[in-house]
Amino acid sequence: MFRKRLLLAGAVNVRNIILNRLQPKGINIQRRTLTDKQSISEESVIYSEKIQDKGKEPSEPLWTTFADGVVKLRIDQSCSQTPITVHQMFKETVERYGPLNAMASKKNGKWEKITFSEYYNLSWKAAKSFLKLGLERFHSVAILGFNSPEWFISAVGSIFAGGIVTGIYTTNTPEACYYIAYDCKANIIVVENQKQLDKIMQIWSRLPYLKAVVVYNDSLLESHPNIYTMEEFMELGNEIPDATLNDIINSQKPNQCCVLIYTSGTTGKPKGAMLSHDNITWTSAHASRAGDMQPAEIQQEIIVSYLPLSHIAAQIYDLWTGIKWGEQVYFAEPDALKGSLVNTLKEAQPTSHMGVPRVWEKIMEKLKDMSAQSGFMKKKMLSWAMSVSLERNLSCSRSDLKPFRTRLADYLILAKIRSALGFSHCQKHFSGAAPLTTETLDFFLSLNIPLYEAYGMSETSGPHCMSAPSVYRRRSCGKAVPGCKVKLVNENADGNGEICFWGRTVFMGYLNMEDKTEEAFNNDGWLHSGDLGKLDKDGFLYVTGRIKELIITAGGENVPPIPIEDAVKKELPIVSNAMLIGDQKKFLSMLLTLKSTLDPDTAEPTDNLTEQAREFCQKIGSKATKVSEIVATRDQAVYQAIQEGINRVNMKSTASVQHIQKWTVLEKDFSIFGGEFGPTMKLKRLAVLEKYKDEVDSFYKE
Template sequence: MTTNWISKSMDSPVAEPFLEVPDLKEEKLWTTFINGSVRLRIHSSCPQTPVTVHEMFLDSVNKYGSLNALSSKRDGQWEHITFKEYYQLCRQAAKAFLKLGLKKFYSVGILGFNSPEWFISAVGTVFAGGITTGIYATNSPEACHYVANDCKANIIVVENHKQLEKILQIWEKLPHLKAVVQYKGNLQVKHSDLYTWKEFMELANDISDELLDDVIQSQKPNQCCVLIYTSGTTGNPKGVMLSHDNITWTAANASRAGDMQPAEIQQERIVSYLPLSHIAAQIYDLWTGIKWGEHVHFANPDALKGTLVDTLKEAQPTSHMGVPRVWEKIMEQIKAASAQSGIVRRKMLSWAMSLTLERNKNSSRNGELKPFLPAVADFLVLSKIRKMLGFSHCQKHFSGAAPISAETLEFYLGLNITIYEGYGMSETSGPHVMSSSYNHRFQCCGKLVPGCQMKFVNKDSDGNGEICFWGRTVFMGYLNMEDKTGEVFDEDGWLHSGDIGKIDSEGFLQVTGRIKELIITAGGENIPPILIEDAVKRHLPIVSNAVLIGDRRKFLSMLLTLKSTVDLDTLEPLDNLTTEAIQFCQEVGSKATRVSEIVGQKDKAVYSAIQEGIDKVNNEAVSNAQRIQKWTILPKDFSIVGGEMGPTMKIKRHAILDKYAKDIEAFY
């Protein structure tokens, strides 16, 4: 059996056609049973010997044992844990889990913000033969119940009393739950099976090292060790089963494709703050950190409320990852600070950024620009901005989990910061495609991680087709969901992503849309919304979010939200416009400073300016069917608390369509 595989690597940009697909009759490539095993996708392009999480960690301890692994603040002071101490704490946690009755292939749910205890619980669970299952800290009690019940959680580790209260509400409805551990703060309630972190770790004294070693030795690379739950935007969340090999192979190879360095060459410093229940943060922060001896600094729980920059300044990361909305928020803060500074500083920043952007976007013909001026601009202006952000030593800046706009990428290029995109999904253990300093193209996701494969099906005339995956990153299957698992794998074992994309002659991938989000008009034209939405935001800097409407409709319409400030405690959007939005209003002749002033009074100047921006987008449209005919401004920006965004601040289109159905119907 043969098929066309696109197999590209950093050293070999040309496709290798007609690679043999392994004989699938030997063993199934997927399973839906938590105690099942799968045939690993090993062939000549990814021949690395499969290892378990414990084997990976033990190898790192032997190499990096004396180096600091985890750092967190307690009472204003940094506390450090070396790799040797980290490993021993994970063993201690594993023995404590066994003492509490953790059964093999049953889960430990972890509910809380990033911390050493989160990491130790996750690794300790795997050592003890359990399944690490992150639960989003923003989940409601009902959402916590769904995950904890579905994964048969024997133990749940919570951060504090606030998270504990959620579990107390559902404890009686969790038949497999044996104990709960709270790792921060004092216990405010009494329960026979509720433990502080100190009490929990002391339970390890009753379990021998020999018993734990027997459990560890019984583990195999093709067995499940991690569950990642999808966002559940179109139904109940699905439990994505990842094997030891998924975790260890991806941590080793995807990270190197992104130019992350082993500690013997340079110990990478990173800041952990994105939700660890999401695969991107878990692979980047936790598992890759173990593999290459990274020094992980933990941000404060209020990182996304404004304190992240403080941690970055102290940690001085060499590598940093953010989801697009995080990069956008930092961009908005810089613009706001610039707008409030003196005219000389504003002009200096504008000069430096425009000069640097031009140079970076035309790097292939640098000879046409005098290198002296960009260097001066960087030294006098831009280096100070990067220092203010905590990026003075940062060599790699990554974005993932959602598409990032051209406007955001260009802004950072102007600061001499190149953002490297990655592409993958929970079902590919995170990144299947990566960018790096030697593997980058503007608004592309990079190239395939060496050893991974990709193909495109149902391609159109422009080469856009559904992206399909093959490789050691590909997951085991959805927990107890045979139908759903069967839907994403074809008969040859390829994983169908549901995303649409194309690849150029040099192997760079561009993701252009998602099949489920693809708009098919009443006239039958297929329209990927992301490109049009990005164009609107590019032409209208007052717009925070743009959602294109028009599936099975006679014409396209759009929902818009405006850039507004947020409540730092709840992250709920407020009525006040951001500095950048106010500046836009002033430039078009409006005195508005609030969203309600614009929407409630239908501010003529702002509405006219937005229509002008829409007209510019329409003039760029490839056909009349791709022109926006109607639009409206919503009274409030999208948010996690509003239900329009998921935990990684990626918009939930189906939720938006439901919530604003009346506004949409008014268009038609």
């Protein structure tokens, strides 16, 4: 059935098909030819249907696939903030917090700070320079680089100038950069350094919309007429009248696109999720307050920016919420995930911190390694303190009236650990992008660091559900943000159903992908997540799996992989990653990796076992210190211990179809560089299946 929505047709025959379909239904078609600066291409024509419903005004659609499209906002009267643009939000911030420090970055070993007033003025200058370089309305400024003030200023300036900001992951190959830059019609690309510039130089000849490149960290090694340093760029727009920029800003509407977030592409081509001004400004205001982030009048929040800003979680948390509530953002060093993050945390002393599950897991593994290397008494004291704290935190709600031994354990031991991590002043610790394991949650809870899970998607502008100090249940990602709704569809007997979203967080649609956009929404405009979850009687949401990750065996049995994978890692402290296999197979199998140290320069896993893994080996009678020793010799003690652990997991399963029948240990742990993880360290299952095809095939040979 043809859906009555906004369509784009670039050819006469497509137009005729649409006309033939619509005219019998009495729908009036209006043709609108756009100027070059407005259009996706010179030939683009928008066919906008207007349903005449007995004198009613035609309503805006709930979704669009056009960069210059508009949508109807899902306004709920319980939280009906007046829709505003990004510029309006920033102007309000300057009035309230202008003199406060907005950003801090390290230059030559010293922290340099920028106030909100300076931040706004620099963004204004950048906007005029983008116009000078030829940025067209609803075309993109793509940013390819690590988090920095220049990233923020370029993002805000591109929106002021009527463009759309589009982040590109620094780990992307030249071809992956090409796909995004071409799809988003990037007029200007801002890159961090020569390494990223080289990628763009390889593909520039195939990017018809690209007019200039700006480099913000390195000095240019060679002159090029359309490549500028950041210093040169910031002066380009001086001759552009303020009135010209003001006219563009005043023409912007809250229900128009200003941000593109490209999905990881783990299940096909990356999709450009279009976020409106209202998506950004409303989510920044309400999702953050649901997470108990404080306005600067009450307490200026301090955060550290280190996760990729191309991902919606970091962009909302670091950039847009920072503007909305007057937060001070410290920028970590580019090698943050290689080990320098803790140094920045100790200097910045954040009041709030966010990490993806793999980051929290790596912190946990590091602390366990340090504990394994300490003396007997220190180990005993730490074990006692953590057990006391965990028991207290699990037995009742947290309160100020803690028993004496709990306060003593925290004062003598746990507070020192938090201080060593840079969390002395941190009141809120968030996790997003993927579910946390029970082991990770309980480990940090035993340090008096409750991890508050947030849940959402690129398509919900980041967090649609939030946990916080006042909204917390273990293993839950909290409740829907006020003004938003969550429901389950197609529930099974256990109460699991697909999670669906409604609210001001919900995106505009996928750029240039009508079919994918239609698939994302049901007929009433609810967004389907593709995730499975449960809701308790109080409205707390529990994410239990992902439909596309659900394993359907050859016998038709549905098996969610994550609970089984987590159970294996809990039983076997030597295991770093476990991936369950069995889709359309007669039985389940598993790929395992072992915990190994990271190369301090590249952050890639080495062949050396971690201290925790070595300790495991010693306990079971193995002298192995390297992964290769275990794999090459099929170390009898280690392999037997792994089999026994898997047997214990199988015994606890609810049905024999969930038993792991075969497994193998891989020679190297998963990593971003190896292709098994995406930029936010989420497991790319299809990539793993392809990379280890021979190992998987060996499980199922007759």
